[in-house]
Amino acid sequence: MNKLTLIKIGGNVIDNPDALSRFLTAFASVPGSKLLVHGGGKIATQVAEKLGIETTMIDGRRITDQPMLDVVTMVYGGLVNKQLVARLQALDINAIGMTGADAGTVLAHKRPVNEIDYGLVGDIDEVDSGQIQFFLRQGLTPVFAPITYGKAGELFNTNADTMASAIAVDMVRHNEVTLVYCFEKRGVLADPADDDSVIATLTPDRYAEHKAAGTINKGMIPKLDNAFNAIRNGVMRVIICHADDVAAAVLHGAGTTLTL
Amino acid sequence: MNKLTLIKIGGNVIDNPDALSRFLTAFASVPGSKLLVHGGGKIATQVAEKLGIETTMIDGRRITDQPMLDVVTMVYGGLVNKQLVARLQALDINAIGMTGADAGTVLAHKRPVNEIDYGLVGDIDEVDSGQIQFFLRQGLTPVFAPITYGKAGELFNTNADTMASAIAVDMVRHNEVTLVYCFEKRGVLADPADDDSVIATLTPDRYAEHKAAGTINKGMIPKLDNAFNAIRNGVMRVIICHADDVAAAVLHGAGTTLTL
Secondary structure: OEEEEEEEEOHHHHOOHHHHHHHHHHHHHOOOEEEEEEOOOHHHHHHHHHOOOOOEEEOOEEEEOHHHHHHHHHHHHHHHHHHHHHHHHHOOOOEEEEOOOHHHOEEEEEOOOOOOOOEOEEEEEEEOHHHHHHHHHOOOEEEEOOEEEOOOOOEEEOOHHHHHHHHHHHHOOOEEEEEEEEEOOOOOEOOOOOOOOEOOEEOHHHHHHHHHHOOOOOOHHHHHHHHHHHHHOOOOEEEEEEHHHHHHHHHHOOOEEEOO | OEEEEEEEEOHHHHOOHHHHHHHHHHHHHOOOEEEEEEOOOHHHHHHHHHOOOOOEEEOOEEEEOHHHHHHHHHHHHHHHHHHHHHHHHHOOOOEEEEOOOHHHOEEEEEOOOOOOOOEOEEEEEEEOHHHHHHHHHOOOEEEEOOEEEOOOOOEEEOOHHHHHHHHHHHHOOOEEEEEEEEEOOOOOEOOOOOOOOEOOEEOHHHHHHHHHHOOOOOOHHHHHHHHHHHHHOOOOEEEEEEHHHHHHHHHHOOOEEEOO
């Protein structure tokens, strides 16, 4: 079966030019079919500020009104996405920048309002993995901005971790999928104060223990929930590692590997 | 041979929500393989202003420094491109938004400095029509923002008319190509004061006469030069028409048709 490595990077990599250069070189060296999902970083907030649009966050999620969606579409779908694509081209990776709207790849609907109205945030309905596979077979490397679309032609802001996980799960139809979440630590830590305490492998049981003990903190919980969900749905392995270690993680298992 | 209709729209359509809705419906009804190249409109200038970036134009061309290129990449490559794609998806057109960097489709280099330094403006070296044809064969409709890339991973601002013409000329390898430039008039006018004086067909000789008589004005000259250049290089026909008439132009020859 084909192998696919799907890598997600967040704002901490995008906001740091040196970290981004190191990441792109490492990404280019990952062998075989690959796909990148990127977050946005601080640029969206900075651009919104300059345009006089206020940023509201609840539980780490941006509340997205129409002006903020326009900023996110500009910055994530335009500036960040196209800069990544052009730089990957220079590294001989034939990248193609996309949002979920492009080629109808990631369809969503506006998140229903319960306690919080997140605004124009999309919950994913369907990934067209056949379409994405067709790009991969052509030797292209899709680079996804975390934006989805709805049936009425709307665009939606979508969490990049969730988007990576949803794409990974659907790509299981065509590939043996490794999902890699890059973040600012070397892996999931047993002791948050000790960067060397990387947990090499994490099972659902050990994860539950760490949550109970409070060593795995708030920001990590949705990430790990997403990750375990991906494994339960057929993703072969999920790796959580530092962006600098992405090639080492894929090839030699650096960082934290999640298994069932 | 396959037929391809390549349509270019400018800012006057993008800036007017009603005109854009009418255009998208007409575009969706054009039969067969098609491709859209869009300009940017006033939004880039407005966003640049709000961000405190000054817009300098020389002979109708934007002078592009790095902050302005970032704005163009955000607005053309992000906001405008993705809104067009999502709206076409709702019209059952499987659109894929691209810049020249995506899938390495339109390679360029920084325009050499002669009398004017246009800044980060790209002159096109090469179109990968094989790659574009591959998208068309898959039933996708490429939607290009007027941005190209260079070998070192740079992005460049590129005139949308020129980009449409360059893509059309290279697509001749795979298709019988019709190139349609939409603008704010019903066609090329014999009398600029009379909107009903549309010239049905224009040859290089008649074009030269109109230029000498001054009836064809400054803004039209680069557009028509591009258009005749495309025909000389194998494009079957070029149509210049109002965006509202695009389906009628392709099917029944509304507007001005350029021939050799």
